[in-house]
Amino acid sequence: MTMVQALNSALDVMLARDPDILIFGEDVGYFGGVFRVTDGLQQKYGAPRCFDAPIAEGGIIATAIGMGAYGLRPVVEIQFADYILPAFDQLASEAARLRYRSNGEFWAPITVRAPYGGGIFGGQTHSQSPEALFAHVCGLKTVIPSNPFDAKGLLIAAIECDDPVIFLEPKRLYHGPFDGHPEQATRSWAGHPAAEVPEGYYNVPLGAAAIVRSGHDATVLAYGTMVHVALAGIAESGIDAELIDLRSLVPLDIDTIMASVQKTGRCVILHEASRFGGFGAELSALVQERCFYHLESPILRVTGWDTPYPHAFEWDYFPGPARLAAALRRVMED
Amino acid sequence: MTMVQALNSALDVMLARDPDILIFGEDVGYFGGVFRVTDGLQQKYGAPRCFDAPIAEGGIIATAIGMGAYGLRPVVEIQFADYILPAFDQLASEAARLRYRSNGEFWAPITVRAPYGGGIFGGQTHSQSPEALFAHVCGLKTVIPSNPFDAKGLLIAAIECDDPVIFLEPKRLYHGPFDGHPEQATRSWAGHPAAEVPEGYYNVPLGAAAIVRSGHDATVLAYGTMVHVALAGIAESGIDAELIDLRSLVPLDIDTIMASVQKTGRCVILHEASRFGGFGAELSALVQERCFYHLESPILRVTGWDTPYPHAFEWDYFPGPARLAAALRRVMED
Amino acid sequence: MSGRLPLQLHIPMPLSRPGQSPRFDHINLSAAGEVRRPDPCTPEREVRDLPQLLVRVLDDAGRAVGPWNPVLPDGILMQALRAMMQTRIFEDRMFRAHRQGKTSFFMKSTGEEAIGVAQALALAPDDMCFPTYRVQGWLIARGYPLVDMMNQVYSNAHDPLKGRQLPVMYSARDYGFYSLSGNLGNRFGHAVGWAMASAYKGDHRIALGIVGEGTTAEGGFHEAMTFASVYRAPVILAVTNNQWAISSYAGIAGAEETTFAAKATGYGMPGLRVDGNDVLAVWAATCWAAERARQNCGPSLIEFLTYRAAGHSTSDDPTRYRPADEAAHWPLGDPIARLKQHLIIQGLWSEARHVQLEAELQDEVRAVQKEAEAIGTLGQSKPPLDEMFEDVFKEADWRLIEQRRELGL
Amino acid sequence: MSGRLPLQLHIPMPLSRPGQSPRFDHINLSAAGEVRRPDPCTPEREVRDLPQLLVRVLDDAGRAVGPWNPVLPDGILMQALRAMMQTRIFEDRMFRAHRQGKTSFFMKSTGEEAIGVAQALALAPDDMCFPTYRVQGWLIARGYPLVDMMNQVYSNAHDPLKGRQLPVMYSARDYGFYSLSGNLGNRFGHAVGWAMASAYKGDHRIALGIVGEGTTAEGGFHEAMTFASVYRAPVILAVTNNQWAISSYAGIAGAEETTFAAKATGYGMPGLRVDGNDVLAVWAATCWAAERARQNCGPSLIEFLTYRAAGHSTSDDPTRYRPADEAAHWPLGDPIARLKQHLIIQGLWSEARHVQLEAELQDEVRAVQKEAEAIGTLGQSKPPLDEMFEDVFKEADWRLIEQRRELGL
Ligand SMILES: Cc1ncc(C[n+]2csc(CCOP(=O)(O)OP(=O)(O)O)c2C)c(N)n1
Ligand SMILES: Cc1ncc(C[n+]2csc(CCOP(=O)(O)OP(=O)(O)O)c2C)c(N)n1
Ligand SMILES: [Mg+2]
C-alpha cells in the first residue's frame, strides 16, 4: 500500500470496528479529501460518518472536542498542517486541558490528521512543519509516521488513544519514499518493505521509536520524510551512523535515544522545520542533559532555515542528504 | 516608577512624538486597561488614539496589521498572554510573513503587548508563558523586560521597530520586584535602581542582553520575573554565578551568552514556562553547539513543570530560587 | 473626490460615564405580552422580525401575560425563587471571603440569576450546559452541593477539581455543567459538537451554549453558529447581554448597530431577544428553543437582555467606568424582586415569608461556609501535591514521572 | 420525552453529483431591474430585505435595466470587456503552462472575471483591494504588466516577489492590490484595519476585502465584520459566492439556510446580493458601497453570485464531485458573453470585432509568455539565492547571516 492507502485502510478498519468513530474535515466527504485519504469512506459508511466541514479549522476542532466530550472518537482532517494555526487555541487551551482542568470529568479523545512538510513545491503556506508548537503544549500528543506500515498502525493507535493526538502526515511520502534527491526519478512505495501493510486491524504503539539502521559511530534522530533523507545522507557520508525514527514526539521514546547516543557518543538531529526553537532544540537539550559525559562532539542540528518556506528555493531550503552527510562528517572530525 | 508607570510613560511619550501611533485593545480606552497600563491616555490624546476593542484577539491583530500596512504604528494590548493564542495564526501566518512574501511592499510594524507569567494566583489561563511559540516563528521579535527602566526603553524600541514585536510584560513585576519568595512581604519598586526612569524619550535596543551580575563559576540565563528569582537563587547557592538577563529572545544576544559560558564553563537556564520544547531548549542547544568544548558539566534547565499552571500549587509549579540554587550546586559538583 | 469631507474614525461611547446620569434610552423594549409566539419549528424567514423585539412575560405590575407565559406550577416558581436567592447569598459570601483573603478571585452574577436558574430547571437532567462563569445559579438550582462549590473556590483539600482551577471555573458532569475555563467563547463550539454527537447517536439530549455579549466578537462564536446552522445541531445558543464586558459597554461588541439576537439571521437561525430578568420569559424562550431542537428543527440563538449589577469580578471596580447607580436605572429591574412581586400578587408569597426564607438561606449558606472553611481556605489546605501531575494525559509519561520525582514526590 | 423521534444529524448535500443533471432551482433570482436602489447612506434597518433579493442590471436579452443601471461610458465597458477577455486568455495559457511542467500550480477565475475587473475599474486608484486568488482580473484591468504576473507564476529571475511565493499569490502595492497568501480569509481583517487607518488619518481612501463563500465560515470573517461595524470602517466587504469551495458546495458554508448577504444583518450593516456575472451590476453595487463608505456611513457586505466554471486549481478535477456540464446550466450565464451581448445590442460591438479582439489578445499574451519564458520557467531560472534570507526582518539577524553563510553565500 502507499501511505495514502494505508491511512485510508486505518480509517476504514476503525469505522468498521467502532460506531462511535466518525470523520469530518474540509472536502473529506463525497470527494474523499484533497489528498484522497478518505476516499470511498462516505460511500461505504454513509454521510454522518464521513462528511465535509465548513472552512473553519477552529470550528472543526471545537466541534470535535464537543463530540469527544459526548463520548465519540472524532477523527478530523485539517487540509494542510499550515492551516492548523487558526485552531491552535482550541488545541492548546481546550483539547489539551480538558481532562486536567475538569479532574477527569471530560476529555477529548480526538485525532487531528494533517498533511505536513514540504518537498512538493507548495510554497510558504503548504509546506510547513509546525510540530514544535504542539510538542510544547502539555496535554497534546504528536505523532509523525515515515512509512505506510507505521502510518496505519500509528493512526489506529492515535484513534484509540484517549488523549488528543496531532497526527502529521508527511505529504511528500504519500505516494512513495523520498530521500531528498529531487533530481532523481520519483519512486513509489511498491516493493518497499514498509509498504507491506496488512488489510486488517493492528496498531503501532505511540511512544516507541524505531531503529531504522543500527550503527556505531553516531546517532541520527529524525522523523517523517527526514528518515528517508537521513538514510541517504548516512550512505553518502560513509559513516556508520545509527538512525532513529522517533515516530512520536510526544510521548518521546527517550530510552531508545539515550541508549543510542550513549553508545555512539555523537548525535545529529535532522528536521525540516526551521531551526530556532524547533523540536531539534528539545532533542538537543535532552541528549545533552542525559548523555553529556558520553558526548565526543557537539550535537548538531540540520534543519530548514529560519525563513518561511520559499517556493523557488524549495531544494535550497529543504535539508537534504548532503547537508546531513556534512554534519555527520563534522561530528566525526571533532 | 513602577513597571506599570514606566510602560504608561513609554506609551505617553510615543503618542506625543508620533501621530501615527495609536493604541487599542480590550478595556484599554476609558478605563485604562485591567492592569492600568494605558491609564489616562484616552483622556489625554482622544478616543481615536487609545480605544477599546471588541473581544476578538484575532481581530485585534488583523486590524493592527492592516493599519500597519497603511503606515500607522499600532500598539495593541492582549489582556493576558494566555489569550494571545486565538490570534496565533494572524501573528505567525500574517504579521511575521507580510514583508517576506510581498518582497517588502507591505510590512506590519505592530507592537503586541501582553501581561505574562505567573505568581499572582491567576490559575491555568492567567499565568502562562508562551514565549517559545513566538520565538519559533520566523519574522516575529519577542521582548521581555525585567524592570521598569528596561520596560520603558524596550517598549519604545519595539514601537519604533519596523518588524512585528511581541512584548511580554511579567505581570508579577508590575508593581515591584519578586524574587520567588512568596512568604516574604511584597516589595515595591521604590528605591530599586532600575526604577529610576527618565520622564522623556529613550530607548533600550532590542537584541542586547544585560549582565545583571557578573561571576566566574557558572552562567545563569534568565528573563522577566526569573531575573529576580535568579539573583535570589544565586545568593542562596553561594556560587559566584554570572546572571544574564536576555531582555529579548528574538533577536537574541548570542555573543553575550557565548562569552559568558566560555568564561564560566557552566550554564543553568531558568524560565517559568513549561520545560518540554520551551525556550530553554533552544538556549541549551545553542550553548551546547557553540561552547561545547568549554562546558564542564551539563547545561541544566530549571523551569515550570510540563503541566498546566495549577491554581492551588502556584509555588510548587513556579521555579523558585531554591530550585535554581540546587541546579547551580549540581552544575558545580559535576 | 475633492470637496468631500475627510473620513473619520468612529469610536463607540456609552451614553453615561461616572458622574453622569445613567441612561438606557437606547434600549428598545417591547411591552410584556406583546410579542407573538410562533410554533417552535417555524422556518427562520417567517420569524425574522423577532430579533428586534423583546419577549417578556412579567409586566411591570408582576402579572404574567401574553403568549409566552409558560404557566408554570407554583412549585417550580418557588424552586426558582429559592435558587436565585441562594445564588445571590452564596456569591455575596464568597465575594466577602475573597476580601478577607480566603481566596484569590471570585465572580458574581448579581442581577442575572434568572438566566442560569431558569435554564437549569427548564432543560432535561441529561442535557448539557456549556456555561460561562456567570451562571453559578445553574449548579445551585440543580442541587450541586454548595460545600463543593466553596471547596472549589478555596482550592482546598476537598476541591472537586483538585486545586487545578481558578475559583468559579467549576466542572460538574452529573449536573449537566461542562468544564468552565477562562478562555472566552471557546466552549460555544463544544456545545455544538456535543449536540451533533447526540444527533449522530440518535439520542434525545440537547446542548445549551452560553456566551456574554462581549464574547460574541470572538471568531469562535461565528464558527459555532456556522456549524450549528449547517448541521442543524440540536443546540440552544445563548448570549447574555448584560451591557458590560469588564469596562467595555455593549456598543464595543456591536450593540450600537443592532441587537445580538439579529446575529441569528445571518445563519438562517431564529433569533429571540428575551427579558433576561424575567424567570418566566427565560423559561419560555428556553423551552421554545429546546422544543425546536428536539424536533430536529435545528438551533436557535437567544439574546437575554440583562444587566451586570456587580463588578466584573473581585479584581474590578465598576465605578471607574460607569455611573455608580446605573444598576438602579436598569429598565428591566431585578429578577428576584420581579419574581417575588409576581408570586405575591398571585397570592403565593408575602414579604414576611420572603424575609424568613432569606434568613433561612443565609443560615444555610453560613453553615456550609463553616464546613468548607473547616477543611481550609486557599493555601491553608490543599489537595495532595501529586495531583499537579495527574490528568495531563490519561497516563503520565516519563517527563511527568521524572518531574514529580524532582519535586520529591 | 418518550415517544419522540430520535435526533438526527443533518449533512447538507448538493442537488446533483456526477452523472446527474445539474440543478440550480434552489437559487432565488430576482428579475433584472426589479430591486430598488436606496440612497447609499440609508440605515440598515431600512434595507433589511435586500440580502434576500438579487441586484441585476443586464437582463436575459442583454439590456441594462432598472435603478441600478450605472449608465457607464462606452469606453469603460470596452475596457472591462477587454480586461475580462485578457484575464481568461492569460489564465488559460498559464493553466496550460502548468500542464507543460513550467510551474507548480495555477488557479483560474473562469466565469468570475466580471468581479475583479469591475471592482478594479470602479474604485479609485489609491483605494486598496485585499484580494483572493480569484481576482487576477483586478491586476489585468489596472494594467499591471502581464509579464510580471507570468514571472511570478514561473518564480523566475524576474519574479517581482523573488521566488518566495506560490504562483498567483501576487502583491502589487502600486496597483492597489494587497499581498495575497494561502491562508483563507486572514486578510479580510487587514482590509478593515487599513480602512480604519485611512479614517484615522482623515484621508479619503477606502478598502475592499474579498473572500470566497466557503471562507465566510472562518472566525476571521466574523471578526472583520465586527470591527468594521463597530468602528464604521470605510470598507467594502465582498463575498464571491461561486457555489463551490474546492469540492464542497455552498451548502457546507450555510447556503441551505440563507444567503451570504444576510450575514450583514447581524452587524447592522447593509447586505447586497448581486449578480456577479453582470459587469454593470458589480460596478453599480461596488459604487453604492464605496459611496456609503466615503460618506462616513460605514461598511457594507456584498455577496456576488457567480459560478466557478473551472476546477479549483491545477490540482483539482471537478468532474469527481459535480456534473461535468454544471457550468453550462448556471442561470446567470457567462460574464464575457453577457457583456458582449449587451455591447452588441447597444450597437457598440459585433461578433466579428469580438473574434478579432480575441485574436489580438491571444497574440499579445502569447508574446508576453515568450518574453517571460525567455527569462525562464520554474526551476530553470531563479532569483538570486540570497533573496531567501532577505525580508524575514527589515534587517537580518545573526541567525540568518550565519545560515546564509552555511549555504555558502
Ligand atoms: C479569549 C479571552 N480574551 C479575553 C479575556 C479576558 N476577559 C475575561 S472576562 C472578559 C469580559 C467578558 O465580557 P462578556 O462576554 O460580556 O461576559 P460578562 O463578563 O459580561 O458576563 C474579558 C475581556 C478572556 N478571559 N478570554
Ligand atoms: C485557512 C485555510 N484553510 C484551508 C485552506 C485550503 N483551501 C484553499 S482554497 C479552499 C476553498 C476556498 O473556497 P472559497 O472560499 O469558496 O473560495 P473559492 O476557491 O471558491 O474562490 C480551501 C479549503 C486554506 N488555503 N486556508
Ligand atoms: Mg457582558
Ligand SMILES: [Mg+2]
Ligand atoms: Mg467558492
